[in-house]
Every structure is written in C-alpha cells, then in structure tokens.
Amino acid sequence: MKILLGGIPLGCDNIGDEAIVACVVKMLRESIPGVQLTVATADPGTAGLLGVAVVPPFGFAGCRIDGFAEVAARHDAYIWCGATGLSDYPHTALDLLEAAQKANVPTYVWGVGMDDELNPAFFRASGRRRTILGLFGLVGWYERRLKDKLARRISAILPRCRGVWLRDPQSVEMLARTGFASAGVAADTAILMGSDLPSPAPAAPTLGLCISTQRQVADLKGVKRLVETVRKAGVRVLGIPMNSKTDRSLLERLGVECIPGDTPQAVVEAAAKCSAVLSSRLHLLILSANAGTPIIGIARGSKLANWLANFGRTVDGSVYDCDWDAVAAHVLAEVKDRSAWNIARNDAYKRLFARFEAARVELISSLTH
Numbered sequence: 353m354k355i356l357l358g359g360i361p362l363g364c365d366n367i368g369d370e371a372i373v374a375c376v377v378k379m380l381r382e383s384i385p386g387v388q389l390t391v392a393t394a395d396p397g398t399a400g401l402l403g404v405a406v407v408p409p410f411g412f413a414g415c416r417i418d419g420f421a422e423v424a425a426r427h428d429a430y431i432w433c434g435a436t437g438l439s440d441y442p443h444t445a446l447d448l449l450e451a452a453q454k455a456n457v458p459t460y461v462w463g464v465g466m467d468d469e470l471n472p473a474f475f476r477a478s479g480r481r482r483t484i485l486g487l488f489g490l491v492g493w494y495e496r497r498l499k500d501k502l503a504r505r506i507s508a509i510l511p512r513c514r515g516v517w518l519r520d521p522q523s524v525e526m527l528a529r530t531g532f533a534s535a536g537v538a539a540d541t542a543i544l545m546g547s548d549l550p551s552p553a554p555a556a557p558t559l560g561l562c563i564s565t566q567r568q569v570a571d572l573k574g575v576k577r578l579v580e581t582v583r584k585a586g587v588r589v590l591g592i593p594m595n596s597k598t599d600r601s602l603l604e605r606l607g608v609e610c611i612p613g614d615t616p617q618a619v620v621e622a623a624a625k626c627s628a629v630l631s632s633r634l635h636l637l638i639l640s641a642n643a644g645t646p647i648i649g650i651a652r653g654s655k656l657a658n659w660l661a662n663f664g665r666t667v668d669g670s671v672y673d674c675d676w677d678a679v680a681a682h683v684l685a686e687v688k689d690r691s692a693w694n695i696a697r698n699d700a701y702k703r704l705f706a707r708f709e710a711a712r713v714e715l716i717s718s719l720t721h
Contacts, residue, residue: 353719354388355380356424356452359432359445359464361412363395367594368542368635371616372434372463375544377402383716390427411444417451424452429719431460434519434541436634436655438466438527442502443474446509453512461516462715463541466523467653475499503530510535515718517711522658538711539704540659542635546620546642557587557687560626560645561608562636565598567652567671569632574676576606581680587687592622594633628686630679632671634659641700646686646693650674662700663693 357376360369373391380387390405391398394413399406410420424430430452437445449459472478475498477491485491510516510532517538518524524535559582563569579589591610593599600610611622616639623629623636624643631637632650637659640647649656651667660666668679686693 353384353386353429354390354427355719356390356392356407356427356430357433358392358410358430359448360435360437361441362391362393362409363398364409364413365596365598367596367614367616367619368633369435371542371545371619371635371639372540374402374616375541376431376433376462377404378544379541379712383712384720411448417447420448421451421455424457425455427457429458429460431462432464434463436465436467438464438523439469439653440467440471441474443505446505449513450509453509459513460715460718461510461513461518461535463517463519463538464523465519465540465655465658466526467655468526469653470499470502475502507531515715517715520658522654536711536714537707539708540638542638543642543701543704543708545616545639546624558626559587559589559683559687560592560623560629560631560636560640561589561603562592562594562599562631562633563602563606563650564632564652565595565602568602569650569671569674571674571676572606574674578676578680578683579606579608581677582683585684587627587684590622590626592619592629592636594619594631594636599633627690628683630683632656641697644694644697646690648679648682648686650679662704663696665696
C-alpha cells in the first residue's frame with residue numbers, strides 16, 4: 353500500500369511539524385506491514401531521516417500545487433496529517449484534498465487542529481484594504497465574507513473524505529461551527545514521541561523556555577524580567593527553540609543559552625532534563641509532557657489552552673497580555689514540587705492514548721478495507 357502524507361509546511365524549520373510527521377510515519381509503519389510512505393516536504397533529508405520517499409511541499413514554501421494530482425494518483429491514499437491547519441492555512445490544505453479527490457484518490461484528515469482564532473494573515477482586512485473598507489464601515493462585512501467562504505469550502509470538501517479525525521474535542525467543536533459536524537476525535541500524533549521513556553530527575557533546577565516569533569510576545573521586557581527572576585532563585589534557563597532559526601535568534605537576543613540540537617528527539621531529551629517548561633509553542637508543551645516534565649503555557653489562540661485542559665490546567669496569560677511576575681512565581685512553584693503534576697499527567701495520558709487508539713483503529717480499518 354502506498355500512502356502520501358502532506359497538508360502541512362514540512363521541511364520549513366518547524367520542529368513541531370517534523371515531530372508530527374515522524375510520529376505519523378511510525379504509526380502507519382507499525383499498523384500496516386509493508387506500507388510505502390511518501391512525504392511532501394521542502395527538506396530532502398527527510399528521505400534518509402525517516403526512510404520515506406519525498407516529493408515537493410505542494411502548496412507551501414513557495415511551491416505551487418501544480419503536479420500534485422499526478423503525484424497523489426500514484427498512491428492509494430492521501431492523508432492531511434496534522435498541525436493547526438484548519439485555522440492557520442486551511443485554503444491550501446483544502447486545495448490539496450480537493451485535487452486528490454478529483455484524481456479519485458481516497459483522502460483522510462488525521463490529527464489536525466482548529467484554533468478559535470483564524471489566521472489573521474488570511475481572515476482579517478489589513479493595510480490599505482482595511483483603511484478603505486473602514487471608510488465605509490465594511491471591515492466586519494468583509495471579514496465575515498472570508499469566514500463564510502471557508503465554511504463553504506469545508507462543507508464541499510471534507511464530506512468527500514473517507515475519514516476526518518481532529519486532535520481534540522475543542523477542534524471538533526470549532527469545525528462543527530463551520531457546518532461540518534462529522535469529525536472524530538483522536539489526539540495529536542506527536543504524543544507518540546518519547547512518551548514511553550522514563551522521566552529522569554533533573555540534575556539541577558532548570559527551566560526550558562521557548563518564546564515564538566509567530567504572534568510574538570508584546571512585552572519582551574517582561575520575559576527578560578522573568579529570566580532574571582528565576583536565575584536569581586538558582587534556576588538555570590535553557591532555551592529550547594521550536595523553530596531552529598527564528599525562535600533561536602529571539603531566545604539568544606533575550607540572553608538565553610539554547611540547546612544545540614534542532615530535531616524533535618533533541619527537544620524531548622532536553623525537556624526531560626528540565627524541572628519545568630514554559631512555552632508559547634504548542635509542540636514544545638506536548639513533547640515536554642511526553643517526557644514527564646511540568647508545562648506552563650502562554651497562549652496565542654486556543655490551541656495551548658486546549659492542550660493544557662487535558663491536565664486540568666489553564667494558560668498563564670497570552671502573548672498579548674501576560675503578568676510575567678506571576679508566571680515567574682508559577683515557574684518557581686513547579687520547580688519546587690511536581691507531585692501534583694505527576695498525577696495529572698499520568699491520568700491525562702491514559703485518556704489521550706485511549707482516545708488516540710480508538711481513532712487509529714478506525715483510520716487503519718478504513719485504509720486497509
């Protein structure tokens with residue numbers, strides 16, 4: 353059986369996306385003996401790293417979707433395999449699904465999320481257009497029109513998929529508001545990475561930190577103050593960038609030493625050595641929780657809140673509005689005592705894996721029958 357994986361901007365320095373695809377490859381290999389996998393990515397090195405065939409990242413990284421249908425037609429199924437694409441870049445992924453469907457290739461949506469905030473780059477008026485629309489009081493009308501267009505495309509394309517499973521119940525609820533209420537609930541496939549490894553006790557109190565350059569924190573002085581506060585309390589601060597270029601550059605400007613590695617496995621290993629991890633990147637929180645490390649989230653949209661809800665936790669503010677002194681106090685409390693976290697984490701992962709396994713069985717059954 354030949355399966356094509358895509359629908360997210362792979363090979364574009366986002367370690368979270370690379371963790372997703374590595375885990376989807378692992379899941380499919382373990383579930384379907386002899387499966388042949390192709391990944392749409394901008395990084396040719398993925399072929400050797402994961403032992404897969406690679407094709408261009410159709411629709412991403414400046415690559416048009418021309419030729420995608422022909423590539424998809426050489427496969428038995430096409431799977432849009434994760435990330436927050438239903439709100440971040442839905443038109444591109446929907447274009448790919450539609451092209452595969454027109455080529456009579458069975459299509460699936462697996463582990464994708466949907467934020468409560470659609471990507472402002474695509475769903476908000478900006479610049480000169482916003483100014484002109486504002487003169488006539490039409491900004492709200494224009495933005496509603498963009499959202500209505502998305503809903504129509506979702507209603508046209510997703511019902512033609514053989515199966516749609518999202519990564520959390522909140523994403524399923526958001527998708528239902530667009531008119532598609534038939535999605536199942538799985539979990540983010542990245543929970544497979546490192547979640548079966550023992551969680552070592554940190555050698556010294558350490559905070560893992562990642563502040564994203566996407567929807568960047570408004571108060572960087574507050575972040576610097578947090579770093580100084582926890583250092584004065586004897587806690588080392590270790591940068592764990594989830595974008596190997598942009599996040600690393602920002603963390604270094606904040607005076608934070610970063611880990612040398614830039615792979616999902618390096619992230620899991622670094623997180624396992626931390627006493628707590630603070631991040632505005634979802635997949636650092638997922639990989640850290642996999643490693644057993646307490647997590648603290650700074651929201652940019654609802655996806656971090658959705659993940660933290662699994663553990664009975666909430667975000668500690670947002671990238672737009674955050675009390676960094678209160679966050680520093682939370683960090684020091686987590687470093688001091690992780691017993692409550694350990695209980696919540698173990699209970700949450702039992703539920704997550706049960707949900708994931710039920711959805712995986714449905715996916716594999718549909719692919720193989």
